[in-house]
Amino acid sequence: MSRNALGLWTMGVLSLVLVFGVPAIVETFALIDFTLFIAMAILSLSLAFVWGFGGILCFGQSAFFGLGAYTYAVAVINMGESTVPILLGILLPVILALVLGYFMFYGRVSDVYLAVITLAVSLVFYYLIGASAGEEYKIGSARLGGYNGMPSVPPINVPGDPSAAVEYEALYVPAAVLLAVVYFGLRALLASDFGRVLVSIRENEARTELLGYDARRIKTVALAIGAGIAGLSGVLFCAWGAYVSPTVFSLVFTAQIIMWILVGGLGTLTGAILGCVLIQYLATWLGETKIADVNIVLGAIFVAIVLLVPSGFVPMFARLGDTLTRRRGEAGS
Amino acid sequence: MTGPPLLETRGLTMRFGGVTAVAGADFTLGPGELRCLIGPNGAGKSTFFKCLTGQLRPTEGEILFDGESLVGEEPHAIARRGISIKTQVPSLFDGLSVAENLRLAAARTRNRAETRAAVDEIVGLVGLADRADSIASQLPHGQRQWLELGLVLACDPRLMLLDEPTAGMTKQEVARTAGIIREIGRDRAMIVVEHDMQFIQMIAHRVTVFHQGRILAEDTMDNILADERVRDVYLGKQAGAGRERGDA
Numbered sequence: 001m002s003r004n005a006l007g008l009w010t011m012g013v014l015s016l017v018l019v020f021g022v023p024a025i026v027e028t029f030a031l032i033d034f035t036l037f038i039a040m041a042i043l044s045l046s047l048a049f050v051w052g053f054g055g056i057l058c059f060g061q062s063a064f065f066g067l068g069a070y071t072y073a074v075a076v077i078n079m080g081e082s083t084v085p086i087l088l089g090i091l092l093p094v095i096l097a098l099v100l101g102y103f104m105f106y107g108r109v110s111d112v113y114l115a116v117i118t119l120a121v122s123l124v125f126y127y128l129i130g131a132s133a134g135e136e137y138k139i140g141s142a143r144l145g146g147y148n149g150m151p152s153v154p155p156i157n158v159p160g161d162p163s164a165a166v167e168y169e170a171l172y173v174p175a176a177v178l179l180a181v182v183y184f185g186l187r188a189l190l191a192s193d194f195g196r197v198l199v200s201i202r203e204n205e206a207r208t209e210l211l212g213y214d215a216r217r218i219k220t221v222a223l224a225i226g227a228g229i230a231g232l233s234g235v236l237f238c239a240w241g242a243y244v245s246p247t248v249f250s251l252v253f254t255a256q257i258i259m260w261i262l263v264g265g266l267g268t269l270t271g272a273i274l275g276c277v278l279i280q281y282l283a284t285w286l287g288e289t290k291i292a293d294v295n296i297v298l299g300a301i302f303v304a305i306v307l308l309v310p311s312g313f314v315p316m317f318a319r320l321g322d323t324l325t326r327r328r329g330e331a332g333s
Numbered sequence: 334m335t336g337p338p339l340l341e342t343r344g345l346t347m348r349f350g351g352v353t354a355v356a357g358a359d360f361t362l363g364p365g366e367l368r369c370l371i372g373p374n375g376a377g378k379s380t381f382f383k384c385l386t387g388q389l390r391p392t393e394g395e396i397l398f399d400g401e402s403l404v405g406e407e408p409h410a411i412a413r414r415g416i417s418i419k420t421q422v423p424s425l426f427d428g429l430s431v432a433e434n435l436r437l438a439a440a441r442t443r444n445r446a447e448t449r450a451a452v453d454e455i456v457g458l459v460g461l462a463d464r465a466d467s468i469a470s471q472l473p474h475g476q477r478q479w480l481e482l483g484l485v486l487a488c489d490p491r492l493m494l495l496d497e498p499t500a501g502m503t504k505q506e507v508a509r510t511a512g513i514i515r516e517i518g519r520d521r522a523m524i525v526v527e528h529d530m531q532f533i534q535m536i537a538h539r540v541t542v543f544h545q546g547r548i549l550a551e552d553t554m555d556n557i558l559a560d561e562r563v564r565d566v567y568l569g570k571q572a573g574a575g576r577e578r579g580d581a
Binding site for chain 1: 437
């Protein structure tokens with residue numbers, strides 16, 4: 001079996017365990033924690049795709065995430081039913097990404113400025129929403145609430161039936177299914193012609209264009225796909241906590257997404273999930289046990305990983321596995 | 334020449350600040366013609382190519398391909414019209430295998446089965462059939478040049494621009510490259526920038542000499558070699574450089 005097929009089977013089995021196995025063994029309280037990790041893992045995947053495969057260092061992935069969360073909150077408060085708000089929470093970030101992508105890629109903005117622009121967009125949202133504390137800042141019946149955020153956001157419900165809420169531990173299974181769908185969807189996309197050309201742009205943009213591919217259009221579409229996934233993650237996050245505040249647009253949060261990916265390994269999808277869950281779990285555990293300050297420990301880990309395992313964990317284990325199989329092969333022959 | 338030209342430039346000019354790299358070049362290429370472009374370093378040959386492929390937007394002048402203007406078109410749009418370039422330093426997808434490189438180039442205009450057939454054919458044509466699974470970055474320099482030749486060919490262009498296709502090659506490799514170019518040049522137009530005179534004599538019918546961004550001469554190889562002005566700016570300079578080395 002090739003390594004690719006082996007990885008596909010492993011991830012297939014793991015997702016079945018995640019969807020059906022975990023809820024059977026884990027306590028309700030932990031399941032609620034896990035649901036948050038899953039929402040964040042979807043966010044991590046969105047940037048892993050855009051940055052790791054499209055080569056687009058988007059520092060503002062949290063802008064799409066936060067826009068998804070706020071869109072869901074505003075829409076569901078006004079509508080009372082969650083199906084359309086979920087779709088809007090995906091659609092609006094996609095539109096934002098198409099507009100941003102048009103100006104950045106068609107305007108031939110260089111990579112560094114691209115990171116700066118996307119970060120600035122995120123911070124603009126942060127201050128804009130932060131300044132919306134007054135009574136007058138409301139959309140329909142939804143008050144934006146400034147830095148206090150929007151509390152009591154209604155949960156996701158079974159489509160068409162607002163009284164059948166999917167909340168607390170019940171949100172776990174749909175979230176896990178969505179994570180699996182996003183993961184395998186991205187794998188399929190990367191294996192398609194679009195995915196191959198996207199990676200070729202990352203490898204050598206000038207050559208790709210000289211072969212007749214429109215890199216501007218392909219990168220814009222990739223950014224929009226990533227934004228839609230980030231928006232979905234934002235929707236889940238908002239529905240999970242029944243709350244959203246401008247911290248989703250903050251510098252700390254947007255930097256964290258990048259950290260998840262660097263820890264797990266840039267250019268892998270599995271690494272994005274692993275890095276995200278690992279860091280989130282550690283942060284939660286440190287917060288509960290109060291052994292040490294969360295930020296100091298995470299910062300130290302980040303520095304250590306960049307220095308010692310610059311390619312991230314998943315690529316490191318893959319190399320280790322290759323070396324071991326080769327050794328065994330040599331010993332056997 | 335019979336019929337309308339495939340490619341025509343009129344007064345093509347490219348200035349970078351105070352430097353004029355191409356200064357009003359009037360160039361014409363017939364359909365299916367193979368032309369060699371020579372000239373000393375800095376004569377504007379590579380800049381001329383970059384204007385033709387849309388990597389640079391000319392300051393002034395007109396480029397007509399098949400009678401239609403190319404000025405202001407994006408590189409990918411020009412590639413789609415049928416102009417394909419092998420750059421001076423091989424530009425490949427270094428992390429991908431030889432076959433994957435070729436497949437990317439071939440897949441734009443072909444379905445899966447056609448792509449596979451095209452890759453199989455081209456990999457043999459450029460002499461890399463036994464290296465199809467090698468990663469591009471691990472190929473020796475000469476084979477990288479051939480792979481890029483393959484990429485250009487896989488686009489199935491009407492006009493191929495080859496910028497120093499034999500740079501850094503051994504004598505045997507140069508001869509083999511000449512064979513490949515003669516083979517693929519049968520049914521497509523080609524402009525080849527080269528410094529290697531022996532190589533040019535192997536492939537060329539007509540030669541255009543660039544000097545200081547202008548076209549200095551255009552003739553058969555034998556007449557070019559006999560041209561006094563060409564000797565002065567190009568061949569003479571080489572001879573001069575040889576004398577300097579001799580003096581030292």
